[in-house]
Amino acid sequence: MSRVKIFNKKQPKPITVNDKEVWICQCGLSADFPFCNGTHHKIQDEPENELYQYDEKLNRKKVKIVEDN
Ligand code: FES
Structure with a gap:
């Protein structure tokens, strides 16, 4: 089974855990997900x-959106 999840943010979200700031990935491409690694x-x-699709080497491919009527 496969799933597609769409991420539409381009920046990480900072949160505080035990008085330490950590950055949560919102782009979906971090190799350290759920933490931001700068990708x-x-x-x-x-x-x-x-809409774009990325492979594991971060090669990008534009996805054609077909609307169903
Ligand atoms: S927000 Fe995803 S890697 Fe930084």
């Missing part, structure tokens, strides 16, 4: 309202 810098040029 989000690679997606900053993504245009809004477009």
